[in-house]
Amino acid sequence: MLDGEVLTPRQQDEINRAIDIAQREGGLSFTVYVGPAIDDPRAFARKLLAALPDPEQSVVVVVDPTQRRLEIVMGSVAARNLDDRACALAAATMTSAFAAGDLSGGIASGIVLLGEQARHPRSLHLDNP
């Protein structure tokens, strides 16, 4: 039995495609971690965010199926475009799919939603200081 193929390649493609779409839409970079989070999921998500090359512009989604926890954290620049309400909406979208057993579909739709919410009009002199 293969142990690594917990999500099928097609499901992994689905998530990767969603991340691409979201990055193109919102200009933020998205990272998804699926698996057991060490100690507290939120602290784990923060550490993961800090470990990324560009944490300010990044959004980290940690999905822990064993603890049934979902965490969305982001850097300060990303937080300017993604308010807590959008995150709560995405979290509700994802968890309702997770509760139905659809892990990859929930992640994909949540990421796409976050990307859409992060879309903002370009404002001269502010986006490129």
Next chain:
Amino acid sequence: MFGNRAGKPASNGIVAGQTAGDTLRYRPAVTIRTVLRAAAVTGATFGVVLLGSPAFAAHRDDGDDPGKGLSGLETLLIFGVIPVALFLLIALLVSAPSIARGPRYRADRGWRGPPLVFGAPRDLQLPSGSTPSGAQAIEAAPGGSTSEPASEGGGASARW
């Protein structure tokens, strides 16, 4: 009016008696209906069988040419072994893809397998070793930090 007012307890008693009588009468009605239905079904079945009884006739028609009968072993092979073999073959064909695919995520069984990371650079160092010892680490460090405000730096937390 008058009767109602005068004999309220009495009328209650009558109503109770009526319901009791209804249930008493109800059961025989159901039984009779069941018996009638069974009789109708049986009668109809026998009628059809009787009408078709010439089909059961054992007399030989002109010109028919029955072959020799099957031996016990042949009968067992044709009506026992072959159907069972077909059953097993089809069952195997149905379940083969999922056997070949290996374990998959099931909502009720948690996560088995290494963690997956999407959208991160290849050389990303996962915090504090994402080895399968994660379950022990979770056990060792009970979550006292749930009081951490979700609004710190934005984001959201959820359970399912």
